[in-house]
Amino acid sequence: MISKDEFRRALGRFASGVTVVTARDASGRLHGITVSAFCSVSLEPPLILVCIDKNTGSHYALAETGSFVVNILRQDQQYVSDRFASYLPDKFEAVGYDLGIDDLPVLEDALANLECRLVNSHDGGDHTIFVGQIERATIGDGEPLVYFHGNYRKLETD
Numbered sequence: 001m002i003s004k005d006e007f008r009r010a011l012g013r014f015a016s017g018v019t020v021v022t023a024r025d026a027s028g029r030l031h032g033i034t035v036s037a038f039c040s041v042s043l044e045p046p047l048i049l050v051c052i053d054k055n056t057g058s059h060y061a062l063a064e065t066g067s068f069v070v071n072i073l074r075q076d077q078q079y080v081s082d083r084f085a086s087y088l089p090d091k092f093e094a095v096g097y098d099l100g101i102d103d104l105p106v107l108e109d110a111l112a113n114l115e116c117r118l119v120n121s122h123d124g125g126d127h128t129i130f131v132g133q134i135e136r137a138t139i140g141d142g143e144p145l146v147y148f149h150g151n152y153r154k155l156e157t158d
């Protein structure tokens with residue numbers, strides 16, 4: 001088995017986009033978490049997955065209410081990523097959003113918003129793999145925020 005350090009160094013070689021997954025717990029409190037472990041799963045039906053650390057505050061909210069939104073961030077939204085990766089008591093204070101399915105926060109100005117119904121969850125070690133069916137999508141134009149080797153990057157466009 002490889003060490004945690006080797007795992008981090010190896011996986012850091014994989015470039016990804018950055019998303020913020022938003023949810024609401026049974027009491028109505030909003031949750032949001034920065035997530036790079038996001039992936040397309042199936043076209044028919046339209047499924048995606050996100051992997052959420054079991055120790056985060058957002059984990060139970062996704063499991064509890066059965067719906068969530070994946071907000072795919074733009075290049076200029078690094079501050080949004082930092083905010084939702086922090087322990088701030090109210091991460092939504094300085095961030096604009098509308099309400100989507102199940103009154104979930106749909107972040108403004110994202111590159112895309114995917115409003116999902118939770119259809120399955122699977123154990124994934126210290127994470128849970130949440131599979132969602134996309135009910136509604138908002139699609140914008142622009143460049144994505146990229147994460148690689150522990151840093152935010154910009155796509156080189158020519």
Ligand SMILES: Cc1cc2nc3c(=O)[nH]c(=O)nc-3n(C[C@H](O)[C@H](O)[C@H](O)COP(=O)(O)O)c2cc1C
Pocket residue numbers: 018031032033034035036037038051052053054055056057058059081084085086087147
């Ligand atoms: C670029 C980036 C990517 C991240 N990706 C994930 C991820 O895929 N899954 C996860 O559980 N946490 C991920 N995190 C860490 C969470 O965003 C962080 O633990 C957050 O503070 C949890 O918030 P919460 O406890 O309020 O839910 C990532 C952080 C950053 C900066």
